[in-house]
Amino acid sequence: MSEESIISIKNVTKRFPVGDGEFTALREINLEFTTGEFSGLIGPSGSGKTTLLNIMGTLDSPTEGEAIVMGKSVSKLTHRESAMVRNMHLGFIFQVYNLLPIYTVYENVEFSLLLQNRSAAERKQMVMDALEWVGLQDMANKKPSKLSGGEGQRVAIARAMVKRPDIVLADEPTANLDAKNAHAIIQTMKKLNREMNTTFVFSTHDEKVMGYLDRIISLEDGKVIKDEWVEAKFSIS
C-alpha cells in the first residue's frame, strides 16, 4: 500500500460456480485507490463492477490475488474483523437504498453509530449533522415509506456518511432516480467528498454520474480496459 492508497487491488480474480462450471467475474485486476478520490467503475452489465465493489467492501473475497482495504487483506479477515472494517471505515450506498423500513430516518442514520457503541448525545449530534449535509433535518421522524426516491437515497448517503468513513462505496446510486434527483444526489456526494476528503467509489453506467467523476475505470468482461483521470464535466456550486 502506498502512502495515500487506502484500497489496493492486486491481480484479483473472482470466479463464481455456475452449474457444473465457473463464471469468471474479474480477471487479474490491479487498481489503487487513494484518499479523497471520486472514482467510478463503469461498464456494461456483467462486466464485474459490483463484484469488485463487493470485494472492496469486504462483503466478498477474491478467488485469486489480494485485495487490501485500509491496510487489511480482505481474504485473511475473519467475519468479525471484516464487520469491524465495514463498521469503522466503510460506508455503503445501494441502488435501492436498502433503508430499514420500520425505522425512522433518524434511526436508519443512527444505526451504524449504535454498532460503534457511541453515547446517545454523540449519536444525536452526528445524526443531525449527517441529515443537515443531505438537507433532511426536517424529515428525521419520517419512515422510509413516506420518502420520495431522491429523499430515500439522501438518507442512504447520510447513513453511509454519518460515521465519517474513509471510503464510501456506491453501487448504482442513481439508477432508480430521475435526472434532477440524480444530479442532486451526486452533487451532495461530491460536496461531501470535497469537504471531508472521503474516498468515493461508484459502480455506474449513468452518464450523469460519470460527468462528476475525477477518475473513470472502465471494465469489460471482468477486465480493466481503461483507467483514466478525467476533468469533471459537471461542477458543484
Next chain:
Amino acid sequence: MKLAFILAFKNLIGAGLRTWLNVGILSFAFVLIIFYNGLLDGWNEQARRDTIDWEIGQGQLHFSSYDPYDPFTILDGHGVIPSAEREGMIPILLRQGTIYPKGRMISALIKGIDVNQTELKLPTHLLRESEAQIPVLIGKRMAKNSNLSVGDEVLMRWRDKNGTYDASGITVAGIFDCNVSMIDQGQLWMDIEKLREITGLTNHATLFITTDMESKSVKNWNYFSQEELLSDLTQMIEMKKTSSSILYGLLLAIALLAIFDTQVLSIFRRQKEIGTYIALGMTRMRVVGLFTVEGSMYSFLATIVGCIYGVPLFLYLAKTGIGMPDANQEMGIVIAERVFPVYGIGLIISTVILVVISATIVSFIPARKIAKMNPVDAIKGKIQ
C-alpha cells in the same frame, strides 16, 4: 446484547399484527398452562388436606391381615393392641353389614370410631350426644343414595364375631358433608364401643389413626405414614398432570410453530435487511442473535400480555374457585365441590422459563441460516 433487545423490540412492534397474533396465541398457551397446573395444584392441596382431616390423620396402623383394597379381609382383619401401646391413637373397627331403607337392601361398611376423638373432622360428638339406641353418622352421598335424613330409623343387619347374623334398628344422628367419598359412600359411622358390643369384638380394632407422625412398631400391625396413605392420591394427580401436559404441550407446539413459521418467513422476506445489517458492520452471528432475540421476545411480550388478562382471571378464580361436577365426586375421587386453584410463584416462573426457552430455541433454529448467508446475495434479495 442490549442493542439486540432494542432492535428486536422495534422490529417486533414494527411488524404489527403478525407480532400480536403470535404473542396472542403464545400468551394463551402460557395462561392455559398456568391455569391448568394451578387447578391441579389447588385440587391436590385441597384433596390432601381433606384426606388428612377426614380419613387418614397423621398416619395409620393396620392389622396385618387387613387389606383396605380387599373387602374379604374385613371379617378377620382385626385385633387388639395392649392399652399402653394404643395410647393417643384412635381405634376404628370395620364390619360389613346391610341396611334396609324403605324396603331396599343396601350393603354398608360399618365403621366404629371413638366418639370422643377430635383428630378427624367427623362430627362424632353427634353420636355421643344422641339419645338413640344405636346412633349412626352418614355422609351426604350415602344419605342421598339411601334416601335417609337425620332422625330416620332403619334396620341394620350385621354378623358378630362368630359369624352369626344379628339385626337392630339404627337412627341417623347426623349427616356430614365432606369431599372424601372414601369415608362417605356406603358407610355407616357409629360408636366403636357400641359396635364392639353388638359384634362381641371387645377391644378389637381394624386400624388405628395416629395423632402424631412418629412411626409405630407393634407386633401384627403395619404402620403406614401419611405420605404412604396419600400415595394413591399423589399418583392420580401426577397422572392427571402428565396427561394434561399433552394438551398444553400441543397448544404450546402450535404457538411455537407459529413463531418458527414467522421466523422462517421473516428471514426469507428480510434478507435485504439482513444484508444491510452485515454491510453496516454487524457480524453474521450478531444478526443471528438479533433474530433469535426477536423470536424469544415473543415470549416476553406473551408473558406481559398473559399477565394483563391472566392475573385478574387467576385472582378471581383463586378467590371464587371453580365448580366441579357431582359425577367426579361420586367416582371415588377426592374432589371438592369448588376447587380453589393455587398459583404458586414456582409454577409461574417455571412456565415463563419453559415458554421463553422454547421460543428461543424455535427462533434460533431458522436464524442459524443467516450465518450461512452470502451478504452480497442477501443485500440484493437473491437468496431462494
